Amino acid sequence: MTNGFRSKLLWMHTWTGITVGIAMLLFAVTGTLLAIRAPIDDVLMSAMTRTAPCSQPLPVQVLVDSARAQVPSSKPKAIEIRNDPAASIAVEFANDDYVYLDACSGRALGVQNEYGGVTGTMDWLHRFHFLENGRLVAGVFNLAILLAIVIGGLILWWPRSRASLRAGLTYNRNLPRTARLLSLHRAAGAYAVILLLLLTITALPISFDWAKSILASVTSSSVAAPKAPKNEAKGSGKVSLDDLRSQIAAEMPGASKVTINLPKKAGDSIRVEVIEAGAPHVQAKSYLYFDAVSGKVLKRIPYATDLPLGRKVYLYFLVLHMGLVGGLPYQLALMLCSLLVPVQYYSGVVAYFRRRPKAREATLPLRLVSRHQETPSIVVLEFEHAKGGPLPPFSAGAHIDLHLDGGIIRQYSLCNPPGETHRYVIAVQRAEQSRGGSRLIHETCPEGTILQASLPRNHFELVHEAQESLLVAGGIGITPILCMAERLAATSSQFTLHYCFRHPSEAAFLERLSASSFASKVVLHESAAGNRLDIGAMLDALPRTTQIYVCGPNSLNDSLFEEARAKGWAEDHLHREYFVASQFDTSADRPFEICVASTGAVIEVAADQTALDALLQHGFDIPSSCSQGTCGTCLTRVLEGEVEHRDMLFSNEERARNDQFTPCCSRARSDKLILDL
16 A cells, blocks of 8 residues: 555545444444344233234224224335234325234224334334425445445455454553554454445445345346236226235245235236245345236246246345344344444544544745855755745744755754744755755755745754853854844843854854844864864853853764763753754664554564655655654654653653654664554
């Protein structure tokens, strides 16, 4: 599965589940009772459906007349007769009312609408009868559920290894709460998916004519009920219902259930549906058609021999969907499947909103309005909003991500005064070993160029309540430090700025520093002239409560922090910004596993492979930029496991929390990490 396809499928599965999942919940809740409707109706409706055994039933017409007295506003539609002396006779009316009668006395035992009572109401809701064109609406929802939730979920769940299979089939209650919910979601779905597939597929021909057409094409036969012939006899007379009953018994003896459908209009024949003895299921109907005038048999279609295959398959789909085949074990399985759907909905939706997944960061269009060469190797770029208007505000030390050609994303510190909202200013030094970013900016970004940029973000914040601050910049590291100095000067804070460079021709913003209101607080260190920074002497002149900020080459950063720690500075007083990551010894790296909480997928990360590369290879869409742990673009939440941090983002306190991970560079100390992806 490709990265892009999986991302789109996960989005579709998630949002179909959140939205159409409401309809799925309705199907499931109502289906829970409908799966065992027969035994429920046997209990709830026994006073209407069961009577004392009757050996001499009244004439059928007498019973129909008795039923008509109970529902005078509607016409009789059908008569249901069961081959059970203790069963009542039911007369169905055009308004879907059923009148249940004692066959011997003609006494009405009760009136129940097809969609009344407990199970009837569930059926009414399940079929969306409360909506106009409810059958079609229910079908559309069912199709969305089949494609996006059931099949889509199965594809996303599908294990890539034996370990993934075990994780996908097991509910791990020992996980943290979000991962525990996702584990429940996967396991419940795995055990329900086969029946959910069956239920959604068998519902399609019930809802859609095109599905019936496909079924008819596959079976090369008709799916519809057999077409009724017209009466042959002429005249206004009509056959006696009791004579008709006798003929039915002669034609198909021993039938367990007979339904006589009365003609809707003159000229229509009488259709009789018969469930013969030994029928494979309760919808395995044989058909008899009688002349409504003479009583002559016009057509005889036994289920076993003459009913088209397409019709048989359609009826079998019907009983599979309704739980009317397989007996109580299948009904209980359907009921359990229906009960698992609310579990899946709750676990999936709550886990999704609890996760607060890292969304694709919003971008804003910037137009390059001016550029000038600050030094032979440093260019200063000024941007405005491409659509006009103010830009989002930023704080001292903040940076933006610029999206360059070829999918390259690079981070650049903002070096104009914080608080300005009409422009963003950055300075970019052309790197000799450029990975593409600085070269593109120096060579292919003329004025007028429009680039997408992230909103400003800050991993290098000032501690504004500090009594005194020390700012140290090396080379192009002056960019965030200059912004900090201007902010501290604006708030009348105590600070000193030390700026280290090899030669003035390579140093940015010297004129701006000399013209600033805080020029007296700036100390320049030109190494080519022998004026190197004496870190020890600089620190000895400062109280240990001073907040120290440094941005420059790693050698400068490391030396300053090593000396400050030795002289008693606390870690929370030391702040650094990185341009490149420190080098780590990778000779002892070992493989580990990543478990993706949302899918249960278990991914092997080789000793010589980054976690980011392994995730990308397995189709997980992880945004990334620096590949060194300095920008935070790929930052991922950790649910379980111990991280070996190799990033340059987190403080010791943040690392101790062990809840975030940069897969581009960091690894696992434990054998497995469970990530919130």
